[in-house]
Amino acid sequence: MKRILCALLALVILLTVSSCKLYTPKQYDRGEADAKLIVHFIDVGQGDSVLLESDDEFVLIDAGERGYGDAVSSYINERGADELKYVIATHPHTDHMGGMRTVLNDIAAENFITVETDCATSTWIKLLKTVEEKKINYIDAKSGDTYTFGSASFTILAPNSDSYDNYNNYSVVTKVTCGDISFMLTGDAEKESEYEMVRSGVDLHADVLKCGHHGSSTSTTAKFLKAVDPSYAVISCGKDNDYGHPHKETMQKLNTLGTTILRTDQMGTIVAYTDGRELSFSATNDNLPSEIGNTENKNSSALTAEYIGNKNSHVFHLPDCSGVKNMNEKNKVNFDSREEAVEAGYHPCSSCNP
Numbered sequence: 001m002k003r004i005l006c007a008l009l010a011l012v013i014l015l016t017v018s019s020c021k022l023y024t025p026k027q028y029d030r031g032e033a034d035a036k037l038i039v040h041f042i043d044v045g046q047g048d049s050v051l052l053e054s055d056d057e058f059v060l061i062d063a064g065e066r067g068y069g070d071a072v073s074s075y076i077n078e079r080g081a082d083e084l085k086y087v088i089a090t091h092p093h094t095d096h097m098g099g100m101r102t103v104l105n106d107i108a109a110e111n112f113i114t115v116e117t118d119c120a121t122s123t124w125i126k127l128l129k130t131v132e133e134k135k136i137n138y139i140d141a142k143s144g145d146t147y148t149f150g151s152a153s154f155t156i157l158a159p160n161s162d163s164y165d166n167y168n169n170y171s172v173v174t175k176v177t178c179g180d181i182s183f184m185l186t187g188d189a190e191k192e193s194e195y196e197m198v199r200s201g202v203d204l205h206a207d208v209l210k211c212g213h214h215g216s217s218t219s220t221t222a223k224f225l226k227a228v229d230p231s232y233a234v235i236s237c238g239k240d241n242d243y244g245h246p247h248k249e250t251m252q253k254l255n256t257l258g259t260t261i262l263r264t265d266q267m268g269t270i271v272a273y274t275d276g277r278e279l280s281f282s283a284t285n286d287n288l289p290s291e292i293g294n295t296e297n298k299n300s301s302a303l304t305a306e307y308i309g310n311k312n313s314h315v316f317h318l319p320d321c322s323g324v325k326n327m328n329e330k331n332k333v334n335f336d337s338r339e340e341a342v343e344a345g346y347h348p349c350s351s352c353n354p
């Protein structure tokens with residue numbers, strides 16, 4: 001009997017090692033048992049909250065709106081965390097930091113990482129006060145700095161400027177790495193910050209991208225997406241939210257790239273597991289997309305620009321509009337932004353409405 005068990009075990013190990021396919025949701029427990037890094041995209045409606053876990057060390061990035069503070073707190077408790085090694089407030093918008101004070105009142109934290117802005121809202125001031133009162137070590141996020149937790153680490157990739165006209169661009173962007181697997185967590189970073197990251201020349205590739213700003217068209221630019229080239233994209237947004245997130249431009253770009261899209265508004269809390277070599281996912285609603293595990297249709301070369309214009313007609317389109325598919329290669333002109341296209345005298349296509 002023992003021999004049969006050993007043989008079975010060897011077979012399981014062999015299958016795991018030799019197969020590049022991902023675990024299906026049913027193998028969820030196995031994913032958890034082998035995981036060296038677990039990334040929880042906690043469903044906080046229209047907002048962000050990501051819990052990182054490695055060898056019983058925890059990092060919390062954002063905590064949703066104030067009303068979600070208790071839910072985030074109990075989620076962390078259920079994971080058996082009695083302390084958070086790092087807490088990151090990506091930027092001072094309430095859909096990210098509103099629930100954080102509740103969490104810090106419930107769970108001990110060692111370090112608090114954020115970026116200084118001129119924000120003076122009462123929610124933000126109270127949060128900073130709590131950090132001070134609880135004697136949590138305050139760290140000013142600096143691009144390039146790396147922090148470790150368990151057998152994983154995260155590197156801060158943004159912000160890269162001192163001032164922006166929008167708090168979203170101040171977002172602390174982290175790339176979390178465990179072995180060969182990495183996650184790009186961008187807060188609400190928009191085009192400006194994404195372009196700075198691309199220009200910086202750092203390795204932006206990640207297996208999983210949490211799309212910036214809840215899938216808004218102001219983020220996930222073609223340039224950035226091409227550099228990250230993720231197999232999976234997580235979009236954290238609320239069901240039927242007022243902003244129409246995720247925007248169709250983002251969905252189209254992800255589809256062009258062949259990225260599997262995982263959405264908290266459809267799947268609830270999404271959890272990613274990795275042993276440093278492979279990835280698996282589970283979700284509260286357990287309705288993972290059917291194509292999960294099939295990333296063979298990836299086509300990053302198809303992602304050329306944000307907008308594509310026709311030199312003859314002076315009409316510009318979204319990259320996956322049928323108007324682009326039928327366009328002669330030599331008539332194509334690329335634009336990084338809508339403004340750039342309009343300034344060049346191009347008109348938006350009436351069918352894809354770019």
Ligand SMILES: [Zn+2]
Nearest residue numbers: 093167168188
């Ligand atoms: Zn924001």
Ligand SMILES: [Zn+2]
Nearest residue numbers: 093095188213
């Ligand atoms: Zn946000």
